[in-house]
Amino acid sequence: MVHIIPLxxxxxxxxxxxxxxxxxxxxxxxxxxxxxxxxxxxHYERRLAQQQAFDTEIAARRLNGEIASAEADTxxxxxxxxxxxxxxxxxxVEPFTGRVVQKGRFDTLFDDFLKQAPxxxxxxxxxxxxxxxxxxxxxxxxxxxxxxxxxxxxxxxxIAKSDPDDTAAFxxxxxxxxxxxxxxxLDPQIRLQTEAAWGAGTAKAxxxxxxxxxxxxxxxxxxxxxxxxKRKASNPATDPLxxxxxxxxxxxxxxxxxxxxxxLIEARANIDLASQNAPDAIASTGSYSGxxxxxxxxxxxxxxxxxxxxxxxxxxxxxGGRQAFGMRTMPNQAIHAALxxxxxxxxxxxxxxxxxxxxxxxxxxxxxxxxxxxAGYVREVFPNVDAAWSKVTSPAxxxxxxxxxxxxxxxxxxxxxxxxLGVDNPQPLPRAVVQSIADGFSKKDVPQADRDTVLSDLLAxxxxxxxxEALTKQLDQAGVYxxxxxxxxxxxxxxxxPPPSAPLSEPLSAPQPAGEELGGPAEVGGSNPASPAKxxxxxxxxxxxxxxx
Numbered sequence: 001m002v003h004i005i006p007l008x009x010x011x012x013x014x015x016x017x018x019x020x021x022x023x024x025x026x027x028x029x030x031x032x033x034x035x036x037x038x039x040x041x042x043h044y045e046r047r048l049a050q051q052q053a054f055d056t057e058i059a060a061r062r063l064n065g066e067i068a069s070a071e072a073d074t075x076x077x078x079x080x081x082x083x084x085x086x087x088x089x090x091x092x093v094e095p096f097t098g099r100v101v102q103k104g105r106f107d108t109l110f111d112d113f114l115k116q117a118p119x120x121x122x123x124x125x126x127x128x129x130x131x132x133x134x135x136x137x138x139x140x141x142x143x144x145x146x147x148x149x150x151x152x153x154x155x156x157x158x159i160a161k162s163d164p165d166d167t168a169a170f171x172x173x174x175x176x177x178x179x180x181x182x183x184x185x186l187d188p189q190i191r192l193q194t195e196a197a198w199g200a201g202t203a204k205a206x207x208x209x210x211x212x213x214x215x216x217x218x219x220x221x222x223x224x225x226x227x228x229x230k231r232k233a234s235n236p237a238t239d240p241l242x243x244x245x246x247x248x249x250x251x252x253x254x255x256x257x258x259x260x261x262x263x264l265i266e267a268r269a270n271i272d273l274a275s276q277n278a279p280d281a282i283a284s285t286g287s288y289s290g291x292x293x294x295x296x297x298x299x300x301x302x303x304x305x306x307x308x309x310x311x312x313x314x315x316x317x318x319x320g321g322r323q324a325f326g327m328r329t330m331p332n333q334a335i336h337a338a339l340x341x342x343x344x345x346x347x348x349x350x351x352x353x354x355x356x357x358x359x360x361x362x363x364x365x366x367x368x369x370x371x372x373x374x375a376g377y378v379r380e381v382f383p384n385v386d387a388a389w390s391k392v393t394s395p396a397x398x399x400x401x402x403x404x405x406x407x408x409x410x411x412x413x414x415x416x417x418x419x420x421l422g423v424d425n426p427q428p429l430p431r432a433v434v435q436s437i438a439d440g441f442s443k444k445d446v447p448q449a450d451r452d453t454v455l456s457d458l459l460a461x462x463x464x465x466x467x468x469e470a471l472t473k474q475l476d477q478a479g480v481y482x483x484x485x486x487x488x489x490x491x492x493x494x495x496x497x498p499p500p501s502a503p504l505s506e507p508l509s510a511p512q513p514a515g516e517e518l519g520g521p522a523e524v525g526g527s528n529p530a531s532p533a534k535x536x537x538x539x540x541x542x543x544x545x546x547x548x549x
Contacts, residue, residue, distance in 0.1 A: 156205045164210040171237035174202045199243035215259035222253045267297040282321035323362035328381045332422035339363045376430035378417035407461035428471040438478040
């Protein structure tokens with residue numbers, strides 16, 4: 001066969017002892033190979049070695065898979081004990097002599113596989129036994145390290161979430177890690193280092209939990225600890241500093257001081273925000289969404305004496321807000337009655353006087369909000385009033401005659417709510433609605449006809465003359481009837497100034513007679529309603545109402 005020719009040729013040698021008649025022919029037959037055939041023979045040997053190496057690698061991979069499967073089976077069926085698994089899988093060797101004391105499953109599996117392998121592959125596979133065994137042991141060691149890391153992370157999280165003063169819980173988590181380390185296949189020196197690192201880690205986690213809960217106490221505890229080198233051995237469960245090194249303590253002290261500063265900053269910010277916003281928020285909604293500072297926060301920021309005074313003042317304001325919230329739907333008369341009932345007598349106690357001050361502050365706050373913007377106040381207090389105004393102030397609504405009925409309903413329910421509360425001078429429009437109209441009129445591109453239409457619709461929505469007069473006054477104070485630009489030539493020629501308009505921030509004045517409020521015949525163009533108005537002034541709403549409707 002062709003594939004064995006190179007081997008046959010390579011094995012032929014000169015026969016020097018042959019003296020027969022064919023010696024010359026034999027001598028010629030065993031002459032050394034020429035360069036061509038020698039190269040062929042060498043190539044064949046290299047190719048054969050390459051094939052054996054390839055087959056050996058494939059067999060070794062198959063063996064490696066069988067070993068991994070056997071190891072997984074051993075892990076699943078053996079007790080949770082690293083040393084026991086080592087013995088079951090890899091046996092035991094005497095460390096000084098190298099003598100095999102106990103054969104493991106790995107040896108049995110490897111020997112059986114070697115017997116089944118082709119003879120030419122056995123030497124290559126046998127030389128890999130030590131490397132394969134070492135590889136499997138390294139995989140096992142890595143597995144143990146990964147499992148230890150997972151258990152330690154879980155126990156450290158438990159310590160961080162637990163009460164740092166719960167000695168039993170801390171000792172249980174700490175001991176769980178030590179028990180697992182004791183079952184690992186570790187060198188004695190490495191085992192001691194691993195146990196020390198675990199003890200320091202649990203001690204730091206416990207102290208960090210205390211810093212998160214009470215940084216000042218943690219700083220005091222760390223600073224009061226004995227100096228390094230003078231500490232006596234103690235139980236880590238009862239002595240939080242037992243497993244901490246001096247460097248660990250210094251780092252934790254800095255961490256505790258930083259946490260204390262952060263806590264004080266947050267406490268001061270909460271006090272400032274709550275003092276400014278909480279009373280009003282509680283008076284309006286009954287609750288405050290921000291953080292409510294505690295007496296301890298006031299003490300930490302201002303000291304015991306000053307902090308106590310400030311907290312009492314803060315508490316009175318909060319109580320005033322709660323009482324103001326309770327007065328939201330009370331008529332003015334009922335509020336005055338409650339204030340009279342709370343008025344202390346000659347022999348009243350200090351607590352009675354304080355309670356009266358709180359009630360008086362709540363009453364003044366409630367009555368003040370009603371006077372400042374009665375229509376806006378009832379919109380905040382009564383849901384039906386807010387729903388009525390939402391229909392005419394939503395983006396989809398329009399200021400046209402088609403919305404007149406919605407405006408009429410909103411104004412009517414708003415005025416009725418104010419009268420229910422006992423407001424002396426009900427206002428038809430909330431301040432925000434008036435401001436929105438004034439802002440719209442301030443735009444230069446709004447045609448005069450559109451402005452007249454808006455005013456006419458508003459006046460037509462008023463249910464009675466008294467409400468129309470109040471509405472006229474509201475719009476006049478907002479500057480709605482004053483044009484955006486006054487002709488200076490006309491003003492100089494006539495010697496008259498445009499009618500003043502009170503800003504929205506000023507309190508509303510008492511109602512005036514209709515004739516005075518409208519300014520007299522000269523200002524509105526005489527007795528004829530159809531006569532033109534002066535340049536620089538819009539038509540007054542009463543004139544618009546009489547001409548359009």
